[in-house]
Amino acid sequence: MDEIRMGIVGLGGRAIHGWIPLLQRMRGFRITAICDPMLALHDRARARVQNPSEVKAYARYEEILADPDVDAIGLTARCEEQGALAAHALEAGKHVASEVPAAHRLEDCWRIVAAAERSGKVYLLAEQCRYAGYIESWRKMVAQGQLGKLTLCEGQYFHYYVMKAFRNPKTGEFIHPDQITHHPEVECTWMHRMPPIHYLPHDLGPMLKVIDDRVVEVMAMSTDAPSAVHPTLVSPDMQVALMRTAKGVILRMAASFNQPHPEAEYHWQQVIGTKGSVEWRRSGRDLPKLWLADSQMFDKSGMEWRYERTDAPAEARGSGHSDMDYYVHASFRDAVWGLRPPEYDVYKAMETTAPAILAAESINQDGKKLRVPDFRPGNLRRPGSMPGS
Template identity: 70%
Template sequence: AAQERTGKVFQLAEQCRHAGYIDEWRQMVTNGILGKITYCEGQYFHYYAGKSFRDPNTGIFYGPTDLADYPKAEPTWMYHMPPIHYLPHDLGPMLKVLDDRVVEVVGMSTNSPSDAHPELAGPDMQIALMKTEKGALMRMGASFSSPHPPKDYHWQQVIGTKGSVEWKRTGSDRPKMWMADGQMIDKVNMDWKYERADAPDEAKGSGHADMDYYVHAAFRDAVTGKRELEYDVYKAMETSAPPVLAAESIAQDSRKLRVPSFLPGPGRPKGELPKDEVS
């Protein structure tokens, strides 16, 4: 509503949706190569406990095992944040692939405090089950206090009636594809990468496998009037609202919640909040 009232440019700075393989998957889905999408998964498992506390004087971050030596360290936002709130890093790319939005969400959580580090008040893992407007089911997960391998934090897969694609699970693994009508008895390795094959020179080395460039370039072009944002405020809300509601679902004993539409229309004039309540 605030963006609509002011007309200012708003962009959610999520870079994973610019990965090369994400655009390839989107093209496959758009062209019907995978058939009707029935199931999708995404997860962000990143052992980030070392950023849970921070010395207010030095700015140095500490983990739960450091507290005895640094008693003045204070909890950071990572300490307080429900893990499921960080889902946009994987939900955003998957919604881009599907060209879809979430309409229902249910969240579940491990116990609090953390089993891996009892000094942390939050749970080790939270999972959301979602249903999209086009009828696909999604399982999305987030974990930041339980140990995981130090690479390949993200993993996704998309399953349709004609085939499936999935990202690699380990550093020694490869992305995979399977087609139902391709005389394929098993999934085959693919050469997809985070880095885009068509990346301009200025993108290379920009950060996060060159993906940071596309976030900044899109915002620059929108502010200067060169082109409108593809990832506009409405897509940002469609990416951010389901994780917030997943946390609310967990707080309500895993009650199923509806995700409202944030697009303007007869039921919601521009500049006003959605009138339909979450239920």
């Protein structure tokens, strides 16, 4: 397969400004179909493709899955069924590259794993921050034992993103939450109801890569709903999960979509071990930091780590999100071509998704500590089967 024929599902901003232009720029991809139940968005997407007359447009998901000219689904839909859509595509024999988060229900995580195992098709969660330069550097330091035994790992994803909560169902136009009284036609989107902590994979994924570990227990807390910033939003302003990993590290991760924050606070992480610590920058003027216990360091030292990588190939530069967007598609392409399995395989993807879903469940159960299942096949589950079957 010289070219992977892609069907793009979900024609919002991420598809229009990210996936469609980038896939057309990268070697090895051709967009052959687009899909969104909202017909008003089809023309805008068509206008972005290089070969509009050759691209089929579908309103129904089943139709794009039945298209023999589609090898792979690029899932850029924002909906509660996102995980089920991915599983359905794998079951239909399509490869899947899915935007974050991967799923919003635990059963969909299992369905994705079982379908990927049964079909042999590639499933890739397109979380790009795990390819950042500093994440790679931290991963190496941890693997070499420079930070000692890890004890605490913290992270957050803050994104003041209230514009996505209400939408005109005919035009697809988003309406600001403070303006909805003037727009009786609006409908609530999934973002209106989504527990913010469901977005954890965006930061938990990179952190689990750094520490090479998986979460076994999770409990979480939430601020009250509705939002204190925009009372028309039913989602809370802040949710925080506390987790324990198989190697005994404590993780604390926060997620927030309703409250303003400075630019530098989108992503933030730190990793602390018995021999040292690394920390991402706290503000635009700040630097990432390193401290090593046995190096005569009286204080943390500023480091020139960036999202960008020093070893980025030409194809990566300018690809989006500080060049990181390139890596998800390159990894997907190489896996579909059979050159190498994705480093972020389906098990690792679900290991970052399930704790997020269970964190929201813990909040529903007043902070109860919940066990995270092991998605890898073993004595209790054969590859391709659902647990307990």
